[in-house]
Amino acid sequence: MIKLQNISKQYITGSVKFDALLEINLEIKERDFCAVVGPSGSGKSTLMNIIGCLDIPTGGEYYLDNKPVSSLSADELADIRNRKIGFVFQAFNLLPYATAEENIEVPLLFAGHSRKKRLERVKYLLEKVGLQDKALNKPTEMSGGEMQRVAIARALANDPPLILADEPTGNLDSKTGESIVRLFHELSAEGRTLLVITHDPNIASQMPRIIHMQDGRIVNSHAHAA
């Protein structure tokens, strides 16, 4: 499903060049459930953003479903983000002025679904993440765990096969974090491909595959013997 070939990302700040990613080669198959771990600054978010088509690598080629991403137009990338990829951010990134259900509705709007279909889907997703009674709350009126569940529901809006989560539990206490992780396991069981960045070794160890990163490289990518 995902294949990275010599992917690099170089940032140039003034005259200083910095390699956030260095010749990354990585393959992720359908239904994989991976944890991405590594020290701060090792390039985890950079890698995930590239996989999520939110960022462009400075070198190498990224194949998504065997298509080279660099050959896709901006609109095609937007449609891929809309249909194929669900992104969960550490900072939630919810629209501050919109309610829970309106936030979940956003990807459905862009997909051009009818109002009826959107409402049905939002209702279903709210139930799935257990937030029926918070439908009309704005982000400021919700706890961190609730916000993250709204974000997950939003990521699932168009039923994407690939879920990317960048430290989804980073801002949550361990108990709330666990419930989020349980949700991810459910999603994996549904047959989705998941990639989750985490600092928590406990959480990482629950996942079938762990990708270790350091200084912009993948130092170790192994699967547990299940």
Place this chain on the structure above:
Amino acid sequence: MRKLSILWNVFVRDFRKQAGRMTLTIIGLVWGTISIMLLLSFGEGMHHQMMINNKGMGENMAIVWGGRTNKSYKGLPSGRRIWFHPGDIEYFGKKLPELRVVTGEYMRWGQKLNYGDTYLNKMINGLYPVYEELRAHFPQEGGRFINDLDMKLKRRVIFLGDKVAEELMPDIKNPVGELVNINGMPFTVIGVQEPKQQMNSYGPQDANKVSIPATTYQLMWNEPYLDNILWAPYDKDIDQMDEFIERFNEVAAAKYKYDPDDKVLGTWNVVEGQKIMNNILIGMKWFLGFVGFMTLAIAGVGVANIMYVSVKERTREIGIKMAMGARRSLVLWQFVCEALFITFTGGAIGILLIYCLTETLKILPIDNDVLNMMGYPTVSFIDGSIIIVILGIIGLLSGYFPARKAASVTPVESLRYE
């Protein structure tokens, strides 16, 4: 079609969510529009009123009076008096067929006028029927001006200026048919002049004049000389006034045997005053328009600023939306629509309010001196359209460019925006 419906859904949803900010922006625009429209509509009203006032004495004509020669000519001495005779009216009319009207007038100051026990001292004019149209001596309803039959029969009929009628017979509602005496001789009132605004005059204002048929006048005072000759070209020829004045002088010089280069005749070219007035008014309108434009520009800068700030505020939001799969064009169009909607709504409300205001003012009668000069503010359709276009451009620019900037970077960059 589907893209349009997506745009519509997103637009309506986000707009409702940010009604507060939108309202504030719209109020700013309404304010700017009202300021400029107020200035322009006052300018327009003033222009209109001044034109009316300027027309009070009549338009597109010249008034000519006689004088003395300054040079000897063909054996004739200098210092001769050149005065017009009633017969000259026909003579000039024949010699100058390019003129639409040639007429004359008699003026006699200090005549005794009375109605019952009310005595006044007034100037009496001996006039021709064409004077009604040429010098705007329009009668009030129920009355008439001097006509051809009055002339022919040398009737003792009298046409009163509205102020004279007011002074002479304040209690009489309709003076037509009343008898008024000039130097003891009875005249029948045939009409009272419709009140008018008059900026220029020679002699008293028309409202203070008393007019009788020229033929009756000749009979009464046995007067051989006209005081003035009035002539007017066809309206299409008013640019050639100077030429006509010269030709008139040539005809007069030939008839009365004076050197055409001798400045004997006095001429008041009313058209010249009209032109100057018009230029002043146009200048004034430009000035008001300029001030108004500056006001609108300030409002525009305000709107552009709010739009710009909102894009900055909303760069993260754009990042989120793009991460969720919004196409770049959708984000752009949403901002453009928003900006256009705001500017047009603001402009429309402003123009509507101004319209209501000026319509309300119209209900008040013009009866004080300020309004006499100022006139009623009038909304001009063209001004309104120009403002709408300017607002549209401001809206488009202020919405498009900042949004394009935010939408042209990768979603990550927008999301990271602080």
